[in-house]
């Protein structure tokens with residue numbers, strides 16, 4: 001039985017400790033692709049790999065973006081070659097990232113085993129840095145913004161109203177950057193992948209480093225509004241090369257989320273009954289399947305996308321049987337695409353997935369919110 005169905009069926013349990021198979025395990029890319037909507041044009045390539053890539057890493061990322069190769073990986077077994085800052089460590093790009101991952105292990109995990117407010121903010125931060133890129137503007141020569149760290153490096157982006165609530169995680173990112181001497185754009189996207197795999201049931205997304213940073217503020221007005229229509233949202237994301245079905249997958253990030261600024265009277269209210277858990281309950285509760293705890297605050301934008309004819313079927317698939325594996329796999333493709341927007345040296349990146357923690361299978365207390373209603 002899927003976790004989300006379990007939640008619906010036994011919503012009054014106060015504490016669970018559960019063990020589940022690793023999401024995505026046992027599913028081939030072909031199996032998962034077979035369930036994708038056939039009314040969408042095929043995914044497009046971006047940046048310097050529009051021709052399919054010229055290096056092994058560029059070609060690998062191209063295959064992932066085309067959904068021909070999985071965006072999840074269980075590659076592990078990394079033996080850190082030396083102490084941070086030593087020549088041995090500097091020789092291996094992933095060594096410093098191993099140390100960063102260990103710092104994040106402590107910061108992103110809450111006492112119950114769920115991912116905490118820093119993890120949630122890290123995922124949102126990655127979106128708000130990378131999401132500020134537009135194909136139409138790039139074609140007009142305004143090819144800046146995207147996953148370049150400018151949200152933390154410019155003097156202004158952080159203070160835009162849509163970035164309210166991200167200040168604490170930006171502060172942490174600045175400390176990490178100073179301590180470890182890596183790029184801010186990389187740090188922000190790496191943090192998001194670490195945060196997601198820290199959330200119970202979250203996928204282990206393939207993680208690439210080597211982006212170029214920019215202090216130039218991204219163009220304003222490229223992030224979505226919570227009251228935007230489905231049509232506006234779909235077009236806004238298509239202009240970032242993100243398809244309607246990838247948008248549905250990315251919106252699943254609200255499974256972990258809590259709002260503070262949409263309705264300040266309901267500060268801290270989550271978008272599903274299990275915040276801090278990477279389950280598909282968010283998809284169910286947005287469309288009204290099963291009991292809806294009073295505390296759950298649904299965003300108008302999520303409801304709009306869940307109902308639009310271009311996205312409703314995919315939304316229902318994630319909410320339905322087998323949705324967790326399907327969503328995790330699609331999240332990985334979609335997030336890798338998002339995390340490379342505006343990056344024009346994809347052929348030169350390095351994969352460091354092997355330093356991430358392994359997916360989390362157990363947690364406690366996931367039902368507390370439902371019980372409190």
Ligand code: HEM
Pocket residue numbers: 117120121123124127164165224225226227233250251253254256257258259260261262263299301302
């Ligand atoms: C239609 C597109 C989207 C809209 C309108 C939207 C809107 C919002 C809003 C209004 C909040 C609450 C902020 C607050 O009041 O504190 C929020 C939180 C969040 N969003 Fe989105 N979002 C969108 C897409 C995304 C995407 C694509 C991602 C990730 C890839 C994402 C990740 C998050 C996360 C993780 C949080 C929770 C932050 C926390 O709990 O601190 N969102 N979003």
